[in-house]
Amino acid sequence: MSLSKDEILRYSRHLIVPEVGMEGQEKLKAAKVLLVGTGGLGAPLGLYLAAAGVGRIGLVDFDVVDFTNLQRQVIHFTKDVGRPKIESAAEKMLALNPHVEIVKHEVALTSENALEIIKDYDMVVDGTDNFPTRYLVNDACVLLNKPNVYGSIFRFEGQATIFATEGGPCYRCLYPEPPPPGLVPSCAEGGVLGILPGTIGLIQATEAVKLILGIGEPLIGRLMLYDALGMRFRELKLRKNPECPMCGEHRTITQLIDYHQFCGVPQQEEAPRQETKVNEGEIEVTEVKEKLDRGDSFVLIDVREPHEYQICNIPGAKLVPLGQIGQRLDEFDKAADIVIHCKSGMRSAKACSILKAAGFEHVRNMKGGILAWSDQVDASVPKY
Amino acid sequence: MAKIMIPTPLRQFTGKQDNVTVPGATVGEVLSALTTQYPDLRKQIYTDEGKLRSFVNVYLNDEDIRYIGKDTAATKDGDTLSLVPSIAGGSR
Numbered sequence: 410m411s412l413s414k415d416e417i418l419r420y421s422r423h424l425i426v427p428e429v430g431m432e433g434q435e436k437l438k439a440a441k442v443l444l445v446g447t448g449g450l451g452a453p454l455g456l457y458l459a460a461a462g463v464g465r466i467g468l469v470d471f472d473v474v475d476f477t478n479l480q481r482q483v484i485h486f487t488k489d490v491g492r493p494k495i496e497s498a499a500e501k502m503l504a505l506n507p508h509v510e511i512v513k514h515e516v517a518l519t520s521e522n523a524l525e526i527i528k529d530y531d532m533v534v535d536g537t538d539n540f541p542t543r544y545l546v547n548d549a550c551v552l553l554n555k556p557n558v559y560g561s562i563f564r565f566e567g568q569a570t571i572f573a574t575e576g577g578p579c580y581r582c583l584y585p586e587p588p589p590p591g592l593v594p595s596c597a598e599g600g601v602l603g604i605l606p607g608t609i610g611l612i613q614a615t616e617a618v619k620l621i622l623g624i625g626e627p628l629i630g631r632l633m634l635y636d637a638l639g640m641r642f643r644e645l646k647l648r649k650n651p652e653c654p655m656c657g658e659h660r661t662i663t664q665l666i667d668y669h670q671f672c673g674v675p676q677q678e679e680a681p682r683q684e685t686k687v688n689e690g691e692i693e694v695t696e697v698k699e700k701l702d703r704g705d706s707f708v709l710i711d712v713r714e715p716h717e718y719q720i721c722n723i724p725g726a727k728l729v730p731l732g733q734i735g736q737r738l739d740e741f742d743k744a745a746d747i748v749i750h751c752k753s754g755m756r757s758a759k760a761c762s763i764l765k766a767a768g769f770e771h772v773r774n775m776k777g778g779i780l781a782w783s784d785q786v787d788a789s790v791p792k793y
Numbered sequence: 794m795a796k797i798m799i800p801t802p803l804r805q806f807t808g809k810q811d812n813v814t815v816p817g818a819t820v821g822e823v824l825s826a827l828t829t830q831y832p833d834l835r836k837q838i839y840t841d842e843g844k845l846r847s848f849v850n851v852y853l854n855d856e857d858i859r860y861i862g863k864d865t866a867a868t869k870d871g872d873t874l875s876l877v878p879s880i881a882g883g884s885r
Contacts, residue, residue: 537881563882566801638811
């Protein structure tokens with residue numbers, strides 16, 4: 410794949426590096442990389458891989474840009490809020506480098522389409538945000554023999570490595586199973602320092618470019634841990650697990666499975682349907698408002714964290730973070746009418762279970778949390 | 794005696810400390826001392842049957858304990874144990 414005169418000028422700072430040169434730049438141009446997710450990790454990845462001249466970059470995303478993305482997903486701008494992320498990302502990448510080809514896969518990666526999508530690429534760069542897709546990407550990469558350049562983030566910490574290379578470990582060698590739902594919070598629940606995905610995404614971009622060029626020491630068999638607060642990188646050895654169900658000698662998984670079931674989480678499209686009716690043990694925000702207005706005798710407990718309470722709260726609610734509720738049960742009367750809320754209803758559901766198990770008789774979960782309160786009761790309450 | 798590095802998601806169970814130093818001559822003894830000191834952490838990293846959960850890996854220095862004798866691996870002063878849970882964040 411030869412370079413045009415314009416491309417030679419554009420890539421001149423690559424071309425004068427002996428380890429890249431014309432040959433390397435042509436390898437980049439011939440390369441086909443699939444980027445799964447155009448969010449926090451995908452944003453720097455997309456921009457830098459396009460700038461570097463990776464010839465064909467596939468994007469997989471079906472999400473829409475929202476305001477809470479802009480703190481870290483630097484490929485999306487304020488004007489893009491409401492647009493599909495894939496359109497926003499492709500536009501920026503092509504504006505940066507019109508010599509690359511962007512292939513848009515505006516779908517959720519599933520067991521049905523993953524092999525078909527991934528097979529046309531040389532490698533996958535995983536910038537997703539959930540366990541089902543992580544395991545799906547891993548398994549598809551192992552089955553297709555494609556390297557999986559992995560990165561993940563949480564608050565101030567990141568992990569990066571390369572899985573599924575010939576003879577190298579896969580994601581299941583490191584973590585045979587996902588955590589049960591709810592135990593490890595996502596970025597949406599746990600938050601993330603906006604700069605962090607930049608650092609981890611660019612480690613992934615570096616490794617992708619090194620793999621394409623065939624230079625340096627790839628991050629295979631090593632797990633890079635990054636702690637932004639301590640500003641420390643640590644490296645752990647990653648071994649191929651001979652017992653691995655996916656890539657071991659006696660593999661038991663030979664095709665893609667149902668990853669939502671495997672991870673114990675409902676499929677995303679099912680979630681809104683569940684929310685349309687009030688389940689037993691739930692109470693609508695409007696009903697809670699009526700109770701407050703009437704001056705009903707009841708206890709409203711907010712099980713979020715103190716820093717969330719500072720962002721917004723419902724007057725009269727007593728703050729007891731979920732992690733403390735088990736130890737503070739004696740603060741409440743078992744016969745009292747109790748309503749529990751959190752941000753969106755997940756943590757308060759857990760708190761309800763804890764109280765019910767402890768013998769509390771009248772406990773209800775405020776459906777949709779303080780986000781629903783903002784939507785339906787008091788629009789002056791900020792959402793976060 | 795070993796220093797145990799606590800990752801962010803688990804710090805809420807160790808009084809927000811990012812590392813804890815506890816006594817013990819083996820990985821098993823060190824982890825036992827840690828989870829005795831912080832009982833809430835025990836539920837997070839062990840199953841009800843007392844098995845280490847499969848989404849938390851323990852490293853002795855840079856080695857995965859699964860490949861160096863698990864709980865029986867010897868620890869010496871100055872060793873660092875790391876709890877490395879799987880995290881999935883990246884996009885949304």
